[in-house]
Amino acid sequence: MQPLDLxxxxxxxxxxxxxxxxxxxxxxxxxxxxxxxxxxxxPVCMGFPGMLPVLNARALExxxxxxxxxxxxxxxxxxxxxxxxxxxxxxxxxxxxxxDEPIAEHGHLSYPVDExxxxxxxxxxxxxxxxxxxxxxTASKTLCDYNRSGTPLVEIVTEPDLRSxxxxxxxxxMVQRTLRATGASDADMEKGMMRFDASVSLRPRGDxxxxxxxxIKNLNSFTSLYKxxxxxxxxxxxxxxxxxxxxxxxxxxxxxxxxxxHLLREKESATDYRYFPEPDLPPITLSxxxxxxxxxxxxxxxxxxxxxxxxxxxxxxxxxxIIDDPRTGDFLSAAVxxxxxxxxxxxxxxxxxxxxxxxxxxxxxxxxxxxxxxLVEAGRLSSSGLRQVLxxxxxxxxxxxxxxxxLGVELSQDTGxxxxxxxxxxxxxxxxxxxxxxxxxKALQYLVGQVMQRSRGQANPPQVMQLLREKxx
Numbered sequence: 001m002q003p004l005d006l007x008x009x010x011x012x013x014x015x016x017x018x019x020x021x022x023x024x025x026x027x028x029x030x031x032x033x034x035x036x037x038x039x040x041x042x043p044v045c046m047g048f049p050g051m052l053p054v055l056n057a058r059a060l061e062x063x064x065x066x067x068x069x070x071x072x073x074x075x076x077x078x079x080x081x082x083x084x085x086x087x088x089x090x091x092x093x094x095x096x097x098x099x100d101e102p103i104a105e106h107g108h109l110s111y112p113v114d115e116x117x118x119x120x121x122x123x124x125x126x127x128x129x130x131x132x133x134x135x136x137x138t139a140s141k142t143l144c145d146y147n148r149s150g151t152p153l154v155e156i157v158t159e160p161d162l163r164s165x166x167x168x169x170x171x172x173x174m175v176q177r178t179l180r181a182t183g184a185s186d187a188d189m190e191k192g193m194m195r196f197d198a199s200v201s202l203r204p205r206g207d208x209x210x211x212x213x214x215x216i217k218n219l220n221s222f223t224s225l226y227k228x229x230x231x232x233x234x235x236x237x238x239x240x241x242x243x244x245x246x247x248x249x250x251x252x253x254x255x256x257x258x259x260x261x262h263l264l265r266e267k268e269s270a271t272d273y274r275y276f277p278e279p280d281l282p283p284i285t286l287s288x289x290x291x292x293x294x295x296x297x298x299x300x301x302x303x304x305x306x307x308x309x310x311x312x313x314x315x316x317x318x319x320x321x322i323i324d325d326p327r328t329g330d331f332l333s334a335a336v337x338x339x340x341x342x343x344x345x346x347x348x349x350x351x352x353x354x355x356x357x358x359x360x361x362x363x364x365x366x367x368x369x370x371x372x373x374x375l376v377e378a379g380r381l382s383s384s385g386l387r388q389v390l391x392x393x394x395x396x397x398x399x400x401x402x403x404x405x406x407l408g409v410e411l412s413q414d415t416g417x418x419x420x421x422x423x424x425x426x427x428x429x430x431x432x433x434x435x436x437x438x439x440x441x442k443a444l445q446y447l448v449g450q451v452m453q454r455s456r457g458q459a460n461p462p463q464v465m466q467l468l469r470e471k472x473x
Contacts, residue, residue: 004240006202008233009210010162013197014175015153016185017131018062024130024152025053025096025281032147033191045130045150047092052280055080059128059152060103060284062184064294066154067104067126069182069301070175074291078103080128080278085268089133089144097155099275102127103284110303111174113167115316121171122159129153134192148192154185160199160210165229169222172196177302181326189220196225201246202236212246215267216254228254232261305329312343318350327360334366340373348373352387362394371400379460385409411460421459422467425450436472444468 023030026044044051067074081099107123131151136143156175162168176194179185187194201213214232219225232252239245249267254260302323309319322328328349335345348369353359372389375381381389381404389403396403404410425447426433432450435443444465451464 004237005205006237006240007205007207008163009160009201009203009213010164010168010229011160011199012156012158012162012168012172013199014156014158014172015131015195015197016066016156016175016179016187017193018059018152018154018184019186020056020058020062020152022056023150024056024059024128026150028150030151032151035147037143037145037147040147041149045091046146053096053278055281055284056152061294062182063103063126063128063152063154064286064291065182065298066156066179066184067107068295069178069184069298070104070107070109070123070126070156072104072107072123072126074104074286074294075102076286076288076291077101077283078127079283080281081275082278083129084274085272087132088142089135089146089149091133091146091149095130095132096278096281097129098127099270101283109171109174109178111171112306112316112320113170119167119171121161121167124157124159126154126156129155165226165233168198168229169226172222172225174303177323177326181299181302181329183299183326189222192220195220198225198229200229200232200236202233202240212249213267214246214249214261215251216261217251217264219254224254224256227259228261231259235261299326300329300333302326302329305332308342309346312346314343314346318346321354322346322349325360331360331366331369335369338367338370340366340370344373345369348386348390352390356391356394359394363397364390364393368393368400368403372404375400375404379463380404380411381409382411382457382461385411385457409457411458418455418459418463419467421451421454422464422471424454426468426471433472444472 020030022028023045026042028042028045029040032040044053064074078098078101080096083095083097083099084093085095086093102125104126105124107126108120109123110118110120112118131148131153133144133146133149136145158171162171176187179187179194185193189195196219197215197217198219199213199215201211203209203211214236216228216232219228236246251264251267252261253264255262305323306319309322310316322332332345332349336342353364356362368390372381372386376383376386385404388407388409389400392403392407393400429447429450432443432446436447447468448461448464451459451468452461
């Protein structure tokens with residue numbers, strides 16, 4: 001029997017904590033990671049009777065930046081709604097979210113899947129909502145920490161455009177890079193700042209309808225996202241091949257230790273949450289000028305940087321290493337703006353500075369990189385000398401030229417001295433001279449090294465090579 005030709009359909013809901021100083025609707029400290037439980041709370045985020053929320057304007061601004069960065073249309077009118085459900089870590093008994101009028105809709109995000117493939121996925125909506133607290137389960141009890149309650153979240157909902165666990169993982173990585181590039185979220189999954197809910201279903205290839213899906217809740221790493229989707233695709237494929245495809249939408253959890261999903265409940269619908277407009281918060285209205293102002297402040301986004309890098313023939317993995325940290329992309333842009341050729345600046349970042357894990361926290365500047373490259377192009381500094389200059393610049397202020405002179409690595413411009421060093425190397429290594437004249441090219445490299453040693457690095461390697469070839473005939 002031929003195996004069924006099934007297509008995988010995946011959509012994501014991505015929750016990211018906005019890095020504002022205070023929570024979404026109160027003045028409590030938004031940075032509660034590692035704090036004593038229940039020490040970053042107040043009557044508002046604890047849902048005490050009579051307490052009124054006040055929208056954090058900075059959270060709104062950051063949420064709009066995320067929407068714009070994901071290519072969404074920022075909405076001139078949006079509102080908050082109450083999403084009603086009971087859970088021990090939700091002190092209000094409801095979540096303030098956005099239901100039918102979000103701050104941004106209808107976007108898309110491109111992302112590289114591998115060396116050859118770039119895909120794009122649609123963004124249905126981007127909206128703001130408050131986070132719940134955190135439950136810690138022990139053998140005999142459950143502990144509640146409400147420090148995270150009321151934290152501002154941006155939720156990104158995709159179209160069902162992803163077709164494999166690999167695509168979902170690579171898309172999620174690009175979302176994380178984009179969030180960090182805007183400065184709206186640190187998106188640190190180790191601190192619970194970014195989480196995924198993944199919906200997955202299968203259908204016969206060529207069929208356009210969507211079949212009942214399973215939603216995998218609260219995945220907190222790219223590895224968990226990938227493995228959970230792989231498992232759920234396998235489980236559903238077995239059902240299809242047994243002639244019993246899923247007939248009910250379900251919500252499942254992921255067990256990292258067992259590497260499998262488990263049933264939590266049948267999936268809720270919007271009516272189960274009894275949404276209604278939040279009575280304590282006015283609608284959000286934005287002028288076209290305000291929307292244009294948000295869109296005009298966006299930095300060069302990671303996918304645009306990646307595209308430029310690949311156009312310069314930078315390999316896929318190296319391009320990803322540059323866009324993984326927005327500081328690297330910003331440094332590169334600044335070095336190019338200071339006059340560095342794009343590809344040479346990339347090579348310096350990867351081969352020289354990238355060899356030091358802490359280089360971004362050092363004193364080295366984009367101007368030093370640009371000026372150092374210019375010194376190489378002017379024949380005053382060798383490639384190895386440039387490495388020495390930039391490594392010194394990590395701890396030493398001053399121009400690249402000044403550091404070059406302090407280190408004594410400037411290439412000699414004295415042609416007479418250069419010829420003397422070359423002749424000394426030839427006179428001192430007759431066997432290498434004979435080897436070269438017998439066709440052994442490696443002997444020439446040895447002689448170049450001998451000249452560089454005699455000059456203490458001050459000879460210009462291309463000039464040394466030329467002179468040696470001339471003298472050796």
